[in-house]
Amino acid sequence: MTSEPAILTHGLTKSYGHDDAVRGLDLSIGRNRITAFLGRNGAGKSTTIKMLLGLIRPTSGSGTVLGKQITDAEQNRRMRQRVAYVAEDKSLYGYMTVEQTINFARSFYSDWHVDAEKKLLLDSELPANRKVKSLSKGMRTKLALLLAFARRPELLILDEPSEGLDPVGIEDLLRTLVSCSADGVSVFFSSHQIAEVERVADHICILDKGCLLMDASVDQLRQSYRRIDMVFPSPPPEREFQISGVKRIRTAGNQVRIFSSGNAEAVVERARNLRVVSVEVAPVGLRDVFLETVREN
Amino acid sequence: MFFKLDATAGQPLYLQLMQQIRHATETGALKDGDQLPGIRTLAEKLVVSPNTIAKAYSELEHEGLLELRHGSGAFVCVKRRIRSMADSVHAARRRIRDLIERLRDDGLIDEEIRRAFEAELLFPVEIASKR
Helix, strand or coil: CCCCCCEEEEEEEEEECCEEEEEEECCEECCCCEEEEECCCCCCHHHHHHHHCCCCCCCEEEEEECCEECCCHHHHHHHHCCEEEECCCCCCCCCCEHHHHHHHHHCCCCCECHHHHHHHHHHHCCCCCCEHHHCCHHHHHHHHHHHHHCECCCEEEECCCCCCCCHHHHHHHHHHHHHHHHCCCEEEEEECCHHHHHHHCCEEEEEECCEEEEEEEHHHHHHHCEEEEEECCCCCCHHHHCCCCEEEEEEECCEEEEEECCCHHHHHHHHHHCCCCEEEEEECCHHHHHHHHHHHC | CCCCCCCCCCCCHHHHHHHHHHHHHHHCCCCCCCEECCHHHHHHHHCCCHHHHHHHHHHHHHHCCEEEECCCEEEECCCCHHHHHHHHHHHHHHHHHHHHHHHHHCCCCHHHHHHHHHHHHCCCHHHHHHC
16 A cells, blocks of 8 residues: 555646647656655646646546546545645635634545644744735745645645745745655645755656656765766867766867766776876756756757 | 755765764764654754655664664664774874875875865775775
């Protein structure tokens, strides 16, 4: 049961006319970890999330969330009881106060934790009697998150949760994600902000133009991606460095810069054979991995 | 104790955490029997995935440096041999100082020496020993 992925899709596709918003997506998101779903604006992240939740129907392909078929209405209903979702627009009723909104939401869910709700409300410093329509964007986001976090779902899906939050708000949000994860909740959230992802995520998936470009553990990325800057006595043949793991080779006169997803030792070994004058191997931050991967596409 | 994890470094966060705990026991900042924060507490404080803390703690338990007691957290167990680690570090610094002096005499500038050190350090242990 627990070895079954939280999210699993096969060839998931959504087309609008001739445009594919999502193309043949094969996702496998493990449980008990924090997964970041990265991509530029318009990469297809929201469309994917909406398909997972059964809010829009895939053009082709299939998928399961917590083992339930996403296109089956009855299975979808049962899945939604165990999944909390925070939408990008965080739609709330403007005429209700914060307190009324919380009471309203509480009445729907059997997995609602009153203790968690009280703590979250206190930490969030939301004014209980203020009407939702007069809340700032940051406060609305906090309220939408509170409604999701006050439940203890098996899976938490958030679409661009940090949008519109200030740095303190983002830090609070990430801390809450961490605390949910410590409770055993699987977390899947989309973002286009690398900086907020790189600390909390165990795993990242990069989506670009509707295609999955990367699906890797963050530890793995940190350990294997390297940028190698080398200087040679004369311009070296580029093909010497076309080996497995090397993603990109750039040359400028006697200088060579290599971006590799592994195998840096082999690159340096070859450079030595070519009488390299200077070698500098540097780790590559997630930001550059993202930029290079998307650029390559 | 204080931790500083660098998310932009090319080293997994759990390894950074392990090194800092190990270093703290070598310098005496952490002593035998000291208690470390629980996984949830430390994860929330550092704002990192609980899996990062769990992995670091369990690897250190494997090394015998931590003892994990269910429900009550992680405790440091420093054996005698750790004391001699501090001496080794001391000796190593002396050797590195001598080496750097010699490289400077050979006309290398500090920036070049630093690059060479960092390039060598990036090799995993097994490859370095083969050479």
